[in-house]
Amino acid sequence: MAESGRPAGASAEDEQRETSAGFAAPQKEIGVVTDMGKWKRSRAYADYVGFVLTLNESVKGKTLRCEYQVSETVDGLLGVLGTLDRWIDETPPVDQPSRFGNKAYRSWYAKLEQGAEALVAAVLPADQRAAAVEVSVYLKEAVGNATRIDYGTGHEAAFATFLCCLCKIGALKADDQLAIVFRVFNRYLALMRKLQKTYRMEPAGSQGVWGLDDFQFLPFIWGSSQLVDHPTLEPRHFVDEKVVNEHHQDYMFLECIRFINEMKTGPFAEHSNQLWNISAVPTWSKVNQGLVRMYRAECLEKFPVIQHFRFGSLLSIQPAKP
Incomplete structure (x- = not known):
């Protein structure tokens, strides 16, 4: 549960925003490259990596269409994402000279910025709603940057962090693991x-x-974990569009490949060289282990990504216990 006291480095103004339950809007703490050591030693790092690996294990060998329970909180989260989807329809792109970064995105984002805390609070059980002030910040961080109109793995990590926080306060349970991913x-x-x-x-x-x-x-x-020990699909098969089109509804990894094929033209080996190299790995187990290592190195240990991470009472900058 939440710890009392303001997060390290928080100002008096931040402290005033803190609720009686000990929750507050999380703050950035990684300001220079030398702060990365604090991140890797932090409770937040240990909790986040543990969350990713727990889900990685829970989905192993299972398809997107397997049976699992859908709790009230999961239903509520699907409703929130459905609302954000509807707002896209209500906020069409505007005519502008630049091809990329349509400015209508900023209008869409403004709706989320204004409504995020209320959306999250409505999903939480009554005794956990005080956490919305802290947890909702991660939802706002999870959909891209309104200034640059860009999106990347740091934003994706913010959504995983949002889900991790919901687990930490008990809104999502161990029984929800498959539903969290699938x-x-x-x-x-x-x-x-x-x-x-x-x-x-x-x-x-x-x-x-x-x-x-x-x-x-x-x-x-998580998609490569789904495919571990698959009786017929091997890593070499995901570069075959026919295989992808036949199986993408069951496997998250193949749905990602299908989207890449839809968005990019030219030989796969040229536009997605890293994935092409991965297709030569002999087993999905080795692919999965390699991707976990790559995620740590290329995302979680890169300052340009982690400088945007926010720390609060649920995911703390304080050192993890040995």
Whole structure:
């Protein structure tokens, strides 16, 4: 549960925003590259990595259409994402000279900025609603940057952080693990793909052809775990469009490949070189282990990504216990 006292580095003004329950709007703490050591030693890092790995294990060998329970909180989160989706329809792109970064995105984002806390509070049980002031900030961070009109793995991590916080306060339970990935996170991916296509969002800090993907990383980790020990599908098969089209509704990894094929032209080996290289790995288990290592190195240990991470009472900058 939440700890009392203001987060390290918070100002008196921040402290005034803190609620009686000990929740407050989380703050940025990683200001210079040398602060990265604090991040890697923090409770937040340990909790976040633990959350990603727990879900990675829970989805192993399971399809998107397998049976699992859908709790009231999961239903509520799907409703929130549905609302954000509807707002896209109500906020069409505007005519502008620039092809990328349609400015209508800022109008869409302003609705979320104004309504996020109320949307989150409505999903939480009555005795947990005080947490909305802290948890809702991660939802606002999860959909891209309104100034640059871009989106990347740091924003994706903010959504995973949002879900992690809901687990920490008990709104989401251990029984919800499959639904967290297969329903909530998958619905979030659909929302982000619609935002990217509608407002022509730029990749945030993309490494271009040398990155794994322009926008996402986590669905490749969890999606490769789904495919571990699959009787017929091997890593070499995901570069075959026929295989992707036949199986994308069951496997998150293949749905990501399908979206890349839809958005990019030319030989796969040229526009998605890292993924092409991964297709040569002999087993999904090795793919999964390699992607976890790559995620730590290329996302969680990169200052340009982590400088935007926010810390509060639920995900603390304080050092983790040994």
